[in-house]
Amino acid sequence: MELLVIGLDGAPYHLLDDMRQRMPCLDGLMENGSYGLLKSTIPALSLLAWPVFYTGKNPGKIGVYVTKLMRESVDEIRLPTSHDVKAPAVWEILSRAKRKVGVVNVPVTYPPKPVNGFMITGFLTPPSSRNYTYPEELKDELADYVVDLDILTEEKKMPERDLDKSSLLREQYNITEKRARTCLRMIHKYAPDFFIVNFKGLDNVQHLFWDTPQIIFEFYQRLNSIMKQLIDEAKPTYTMVMSDHGFQPRSTKYFHINSFLEREGFLFRNRSLKGRFSIFSYNFGVYVVERFPFLRNLIPERTKSSVAIGQMRDRIDWGRTLAYADWHRGIFVSKELAGSDYREIAAAIIEKMKGIKDPETGELVFRAVKMKEELFSGPYFDLLPDIVWLPSTQYRINANLYPRLISPRLDAPHVSGEHMTDPDGIFTLTGPGILRNKEIRGAQIADLTPTILYLMDLPIPGDMDGRVLEDAFEPSRKKATYEESGEEEEKKFEFSEEDAKKIEERLKGLGYL
């Protein structure tokens, strides 16, 4: 095997030293290779970070930003599928170069696309799906393999009541074990040149048990022995370990972003009966739950999440609103209303957001606020939010219109850790020509795909946003080659001379020429 990539989903950079102490295999990879902080996307969510990782491109080129990017109006949210990712994945590029690949449990790979090798799809595979492998028949060999815990596949569906955390943990060990066994078997059977597996269970375990470090570290230790087994079986020339984001304690307060926009005069609420009712019903629900916490268990999960996310369409006066925000993505400035002032308006909002402090603690609510031009480019640029944010650890951004800007957080009380506020993941890179025991700074998640192509001696498409992590290599290694930008798209299929003759004869025969 040329390259083995192991995904530790949600392994945070701030735990790297602790991990190292408890994971001799990881420690060995670091000792013998380069490593460092891997900056993920904003927001730091798996369903955005993974497509950026595996295409090496920014969301403006891949058409996915948390959700599938669509021209449709507010409230239309579609979780992305592999078909929504409009840029080739690294394993597709490798497949085209006739390298054999194996891909297991990488988020946003469902439905499986053909590769030169095999694929078992990951996070966002519908729980009931039977079509989660390429080739399709592969699943018949997988027997008791499980992609994900059903209840954890849809983010908002986690039941709070009757949540038996310890049985979930047992299940997670079980699934991880099966996944590891499957990987070992597949590596043996297919002998791929490139193999990637992501251990999504780590993310799940951290969500549930962040407040119990002992449990977390035991899980890391289990992953360490799996890593060792994989390396022993695969004997890769190069090994890469990576995570898609970091982890932090659960945020405890809501910041109501649209209420902020309303106060600043950018947003106007819909004063019609329908609008008022929609706003009222959310606020009333919050009022009840805040005062009578036991009542929350009577409300079905689905209702709760749909009320919480809210129907912004009804609540906002679209004829006057210059800017509004949605939950996970950012602020959209109305180009129709703002006209040529659009940039100044966006800049004014950013300026204000940067100064917002929590009156209770004096803490800044946002660690970073960025204008879209700083982060995005490409054909889907227009569909991306104009302003994106990285909140401080304490705050969950809430899109509802609420009387107070900051209020106690109510949703997901069973979760003790989360990662929206922590884009700092990790990576390690080990193998011939890679510097030993060297910490690399400034690595971005989009840099890994070009780095993989470089390690496997392929040119890097010029339109990739990521760059080869050259700091990790001995100076004697040859330089990476980048193709002319856009060359890949421009290259048209042409028949070979012989084929063209054949076709020409046929077309002639058909009277077309």
Add this chain to the structure above:
Amino acid sequence: MRWKSEKVLVIGLDCSPPRLLFEEFRDFLPNMRMLMDEGISLPLRTCHPPITIPAWMVAATGRNPGEMGIYGFRHRKDYSYKDFWITTSDRIAVPKVWDVLAREGKRSILVGIPPSYPPYEVHGNLISCFITPDTNREFTHPVGLKTELEELVGEYIFDVVFRTEERERLLEGLYEMSTQSFKVIEYMMKEKPWEFLMFVEIGVDRIQHAFWKYFDSTHPKHEPDHKYKNAILDYYKFLDAHIGRLLSLLDTKTTVLVMSDHGAKAMKGAFCINEWLIQEGYLVLKQYPPEIKSFGELEVDWSRTKAWGWGGYHARIFINKKGREREGVVEEKEYESLREELVQKLGKIRGPQEEVWQTRAYQVEKLYPELKGDYPDIMVYLDDLWWRSAGTVGRKSLYLGENDTGPDDAVHDWDGIFILWDKRGKIPGIDEASSFMKIEQIAPVILGLFGLDGQLTGKK
């Protein structure tokens, strides 16, 4: 309430004209007759030019050929005199109706829709079309489907050898091909998940081109009471039986659309466009060939040549423009007046018996609101398509009784067919009183059936 189909089956009958299905053969085809009686049937007005490629793609994308930059099977490469590129699937840069459906999670099965070689990625399954060089190539998406098909039918047949006088063998080959393709379609229909299934049966085009003169008494070469008198009718009966079988496999909420990409009519003959350009002094050869030669083989004196043409069911004329063509001579200021002069003269061409023709010649930009890609300077429909264009030179004559590339009985025509049927009743939103549908409307109609207003915008 809006109409909503759960599935849509599109049956493509390449080259099928209204005259046969709607009129002469109607009573012999119980299944298609049922579709017409219960559903909506209209002539389908095709695009400029009325040619398989681009017509199927106009249907699939709702865009006209100018917007797609696709004007036929062949296009000149960089204004070269001799080099050209063949339209392959990757040249279609705009989204097709199945791309829009894929965004909605709907899966497609696509069989033989020109151009679909090289096979491209779809949400579902794709088998490429008759421009596939041979079966050693990958011709399916996903790649593994090829093996599956070969296990099912043996070697996959993309087309028949058609320009042949051995009509018996041709017939055999046609039936073999079409039997196989229905077997494949039935298999795909049953075994693969789909919401949209579209196939194009190219056999219809082939049989019409080869056997038209035997049934059509108005054909100049009609041979009455020939043993092939019913060859086309028999083939339509065969199609009808297979289509009946497919219909019996459908769920109730499946809408069926039968369509063709253009029509057909009797060929009156071929007109040697380059001989005419030579006569008129626009095309100058270093030496007139002693035998019949294709244009590519001619020794052209480019320094004295102003225009030359390509053959086909329509003629394409190119101007040897200074600064654009390598040895261009026509000055920019002369270009428009030269084209106008040619359009006028072409329009006045008469037939071999001095009969008046209805030739339509156009400066290409008059046909399309937008012009992309490698377009010809003038497009010509000789005697409104009754005469085809021959590019060869060497006969010292303008008129040929038959095609210069082998026997051919039929030419293309403007109107194809459109039939829309659903077990549940008449589908609203189609103007039945109108005298025809336009081929550009096909993609929006299909989206409408699924209850989607989705525009065919964005990238493919």
